[in-house]
Structure formats: C-alpha cells, structure tokens
Amino acid sequence: RRKQARALNFPPGPKGLPLLGNVLDINTSEPWLTFTQWVASYGDLVYCTIFGRQIVVIQTVPVARALLEQRSNIYSDRPPVRTTKEVGSEFNSAMLQYGEEWRLHRRIFHQSFRAEAARNYLPNQTRKARQLLMGIYESPDRYQRHVELFASSVIMSVVYDYETAPHDDPLVLAAERAIEVLVKVAGPSTAALLEAFPFLLKLPVWFPGATFKRMAIQSKKSLHEMIDVPFRYARDRVNSCTSGQCMISEAIKRFPESGSEGFEVALKSSSATAFIAGVETTASTLIIFVLAMMLYPEVQERAQKEIDAIVGKDRLPGFGDRSSLPYVEAVLRETLRWHPVFPLGLPHYTTKSDVYAGHYIPEGCVVLANLWAMSRDEAKYSKASEFIPERFFKEDGELNDDSIALAFGFGRRVCVGRHFADASVWIAIVHLLAAFKFMKPLDENGAEKHPDPEWSTGLISHPLKLECRVVPRLSGMNAAMLMESNN
Numbered sequence: 189r190r191k192q193a194r195a196l197n198f199p200p201g202p203k204g205l206p207l208l209g210n211v212l213d214i215n216t217s218e219p220w221l222t223f224t225q226w227v228a229s230y231g232d233l234v235y236c237t238i239f240g241r242q243i244v245v246i247q248t249v250p251v252a253r254a255l256l257e258q259r260s261n262i263y264s265d266r267p268p269v270r271t272t273k274e275v276g277s278e279f280n281s282a283m284l285q286y287g288e289e290w291r292l293h294r295r296i297f298h299q300s301f302r303a304e305a306a307r308n309y310l311p312n313q314t315r316k317a318r319q320l321l322m323g324i325y326e327s328p329d330r331y332q333r334h335v336e337l338f339a340s341s342v343i344m345s346v347v348y349d350y351e352t353a354p355h356d357d358p359l360v361l362a363a364e365r366a367i368e369v370l371v372k373v374a375g376p377s378t379a380a381l382l383e384a385f386p387f388l389l390k391l392p393v394w395f396p397g398a399t400f401k402r403m404a405i406q407s408k409k410s411l412h413e414m415i416d417v418p419f420r421y422a423r424d425r426v427n428s429c430t431s432g433q434c435m436i437s438e439a440i441k442r443f444p445e446s447g448s449e450g451f452e453v454a455l456k457s458s459s460a461t462a463f464i465a466g467v468e469t470t471a472s473t474l475i476i477f478v479l480a481m482m483l484y485p486e487v488q489e490r491a492q493k494e495i496d497a498i499v500g501k502d503r504l505p506g507f508g509d510r511s512s513l514p515y516v517e518a519v520l521r522e523t524l525r526w527h528p529v530f531p532l533g534l535p536h537y538t539t540k541s542d543v544y545a546g547h548y549i550p551e552g553c554v555v556l557a558n559l560w561a562m563s564r565d566e567a568k569y570s571k572a573s574e575f576i577p578e579r580f581f582k583e584d585g586e587l588n589d590d591s592i593a594l595a596f597g598f599g600r601r602v603c604v605g606r607h608f609a610d611a612s613v614w615i616a617i618v619h620l621l622a623a624f625k626f627m628k629p630l631d632e633n634g635a636e637k638h639p640d641p642e643w644s645t646g647l648i649s650h651p652l653k654l655e656c657r658v659v660p661r662l663s664g665m666n667a668a669m670l671m672e673s674n675n
C-alpha cells in the first residue's frame with residue numbers, strides 16, 4: 189500500500205500545518221461552509237487532515253454515488269469512537285462498525301421501515317399530525333415544543349406502539365434527558381465525530397478526567413433507562429397479545445432468531461436508535477420549514493391556495509391528497525434542499541485503500557459527504573441560497589424527478605428511516621399549512637422582526653429557538669373539529 193501511496197497523489201486540498209493539519213482553516217461551528225468554499229479551488233473531492241486524522245470530503249452527488257454506492261464494500265464503515273463504551277452509546281446502530289451486528293440492526297429496521305412496510309404507519313402519522321394541530325391551537329407560542337412532541341410521539345407510536353401523553357410523557361422525558369446527558373458528555377451532537385473532530389464537538393482534550401468519568405456514568409445510566417423501559421413495555425404487550433403493530437411486534441413475530449439474547453439486545457438497541465436518529469432530524473426539518481414560510485410568505489400563500497383548492501376547508505388533508513398537491517411536494521423538497529439538517533451527513537470510513545480518478549484514498553480515512561455543497565450547487569440549483577419550490581417543476585408543469593434523496597445520505601449506510609421520515613414531514617407540513625399562517629414575530633412597536641435564530645452546532649444543524657407568530661387560518665376552527673375530522 190505504501191508503494192501505491194507514493195506513486196499516487198491524495199486528492200487535492202489545502203496545505204496543512206504539521207500536527208494540527210487544517211484545523212485553523214476550518215470554520216469550526218459550521219465546517220460545511222469551509223468545505224463548500226473549497227470546491228472552487230480543489231474540485232469535487234478534497235483531502236485534508238485534522239490532528240493527524242485523514243479526511244476526504246465528497247462535494248458532488250456523482251462522486252458520492254461512485255464511491256459510497258458503487259464501491260460500498262470499501263466505504264460503509266463508520267469511524268471508530270474511543271469513548272463509545274464508556275458513555276454507553278454502543279447501542280447506536282448509526283455508529284456501529286460495518287459488520288454482522290450492524291447488518292442485524294439494518295434487517296430489523298428494514299422489516300418496518302422499507303418503502304412498502306412504512307405505508308402501514310400512515311394512519312399513525314396522520315393521527316399524530318392532528319394532535320400536532322391541537323397542541324399548537326391550544327398554545328401557539330409553544331409551537332416549537334409541539335413540533336418536537338409530534339416527532340417523538342410518532343416514533344414512540346410506530347416503534348413501541350406506545351401512546352405518548354400530550355404533556356410531560358415520562359418515556360419521552362426520559363429519552364430527552366438521556367440524549368441531553370449523552371450530548372453533554374460527547375459534545376453538542378452525537379459522538380460520531382468525536383475522533384475526527386474533537387474540537388468541533390467542543391470536547392477539549394484537557395477535559396478533566398474525573399468530570400468525564402462522572403458524566404459518563406450518568407450517561408450510561410440514563411441511556412440504559414431510555415433503552416430498556418420502553419422496550420420492556422412493548423415486549424410485555426407483545427407477549428400478552430395486547431400490542432398493536434409496531435417495529436418491536438413485527439420483529440418478534442417475523443425473525444426466527446427472536447428468542448435469543450443477542451437478538452433482544454439488537455432489537456432494543458435499534459429501537460432506541462430510531463428515537464435518537466428520527467426525532468431531532470424530523471423536528472429540525474419542520475422548524476426549517478417554518479423559517480422558510482416566515483421568510484417567503486408568497487410561497488406559503490401559494491401552497492395554501494393549492495390545499496384550499498384540492499382539499500377545501502371542511503376537512504383536513506390526508507395522504508390520499510398527496511399526488512394532487514404538487515406544490516406542497518415541491519415545498520417539502522425545497523425544505524430538504526435549502527437547509528439539510530445533516531449538512532455533512534454522518535461520517536463514513538474506509539476499510540481498504542482505494543484509487544479514484546487517479547487519487548489515492550487511504551484505508552482508515554474519514555469520508556464526509558458534503559450534503560451542503562451538493563444542495564447549494566449553483567449549476568443544478570440556481571439562486572441556491574433562496575427558497576424556490578418552483579425549481580422542481582419541468583416546463584410542462586409536471587414535477588421533475590429530483591426528490592432531494594441526497595438529504596438522506598448514500599450507499600449501504602443510507603438513512604433507513606427515509607421513507608417514514610418523508611411521510612412524517614409531508615403530513616406535518618400539509619397539516620400546518622392547512623391550519624395556520626406562519627408570520628414573522630412583532631417587535632414592541634408592532635413592526636415585523638426579521639427572524640435571526642441562533643443555530644445549533646455539531647452534526648445536526650437547526651434553529652435553536654425560532655420565534656414565530658402562528659395564527660389559525662381556518663374559520664370556525666376549533667379543537668373538536670380537528671380531533672374529529674376524518675378523511
């Protein structure tokens with residue numbers, strides 16, 4: 189390999205400092221912006237090092253396909269994270285090394301979340317969207333919390349067949365607490381990038397050992413609760429034949445090995461991962477949608493006109509209307525494109541060295557798909573920083589076939605929840621548009637304020653707190669009507 193490395197060049201990239209590598213070149217709270225600037229100088233594949241860690245950044249969809257999909261036997265691992273076991277996050281399917289255990293997790297997810305199977309859960313998603321409206325109707329100033337509760341209750345419903353309480357549900361609170369502790373101990377988002385970007389995750393190398401140990405113990409304990417309590421609830425109901433259809437019941441019913449201890453660990457781990465991977469992503473996408481609606485009132489109005497024309501005002505929309513609402517579809521695509529919640533996806537990792545277009549990519553290299561650069565590619569999406577759903581229509585007025593699949597990553601590690609997530613986000617968006625108007629907040633003089641939210645840092649990017657004036661738009665709308673309306 190060494191001989192090959194000498195003969196071949198790494199992909200182009202900025203010259204780094206010894207030891208530090210390119211740390212000082214990178215915007216550490218939004219590294220995808222720096223990587224995106226590098227496209228102009230270095231092209232579609234960039235190499236850099238950070239604290240000795242070799243990193244390749246893929247900047248375009250064709251290269252992502254060529255490497256992460258066509259050569260998925262090399263590019264499907266995740267970077268090893270030293271502290272995983274210590275903090276108790278070894279259950280997380282999204283961080284598992286490429287191998288048998290990961291394969292079993294994927295099979296379990298697949299059973300419930302592959303395209304046809306995910307359709308079984310459309311009624312759950314519709315019901316939760318109605319509850320979302322109810323919540324916002326009752327306390328519009330807490331709309332962001334209701335969006336988070338929609339995202340968590342829809343997952344709890346399909347994974348555990350567990351109905352969350354409208355307020356302060358003990359299992360949701362336990363899960364949120366566990367994630368909060370994990371985030372604190374691992375950094376502001378997941379621990380996946382810890383090895384590659386310790387500085388990004390604000391986990392200083394001088395982090396006092398004793399504090400880390402204490403927090404690690406706390407994290408382990410709270411994660412244990414998050415993993416075991418809902419799992420036991422669901423398993424007991426399956427055993428007593430009182431559970432409805434859910435990921436746990438399907439897996440226990442359909443996997444021949446379901447009695448074994450190893451299977452039980454995989455099942456409860458993948459179930460908890462669904463919460464970790466599916467809640468913040470879904471909620472963040474919806475908050476970004478709200479931001480877009482505030483900033484682009486003409487888009488909001490056009491989508492609402494479409495809904496009024498097709499659905500009318502006497503009922504709420506449902507999945508049966510989806511194909512008749514192309515503009516709403518374009519709004520969903522544009523939301524995924526305009527601000528991908530995972531701007532760098534999740535890091536991949538090479539298990540073998542490779543050569544691509546004459547460039548050497550070493551074994552043990554972190555490979556990032558820069559989804560931000562892909563979605564801001566001016567050649568494909570002109571005026572890419574603006575929110576323009578019209579870009580998804582062909583000249584004949586039909587929707588084109590670009591569904592922004594890039595937002596869900598590539599290859600064998602592609603998001604397993606993507607069909608389900610797409611349905612959750614769609615049903616929430618169409619309900620929110622039907623029932624409410626989203627307007628900029630007012631200042632003390634009654635003038636509209638430009639929203640300028642603070643953004644989260646880490647793997648997932650979303651507005652931390654987004655003030656918004658949410659106003660009902662259905663006349664005579666009341667809680668009872670929303671609860672009872674059926675399609």
Ligand code: HEM
Nearest residue numbers: 282465466469470530533534596597598601602603605609
């Ligand atoms: C809008 C919502 C969502 C977005 C934008 C999203 C996006 C992503 C992305 C970019 C990845 C990394 C793919 C890669 O490595 O190339 C990922 C992985 C993953 N997602 Fe999602 N996701 C969403 C919702 C969900 C939901 C609802 C679930 C579960 C039901 C889920 C489960 C997972 C899992 C388990 C992985 C790790 C897969 C693996 O490592 O094999 N996601 N997601």
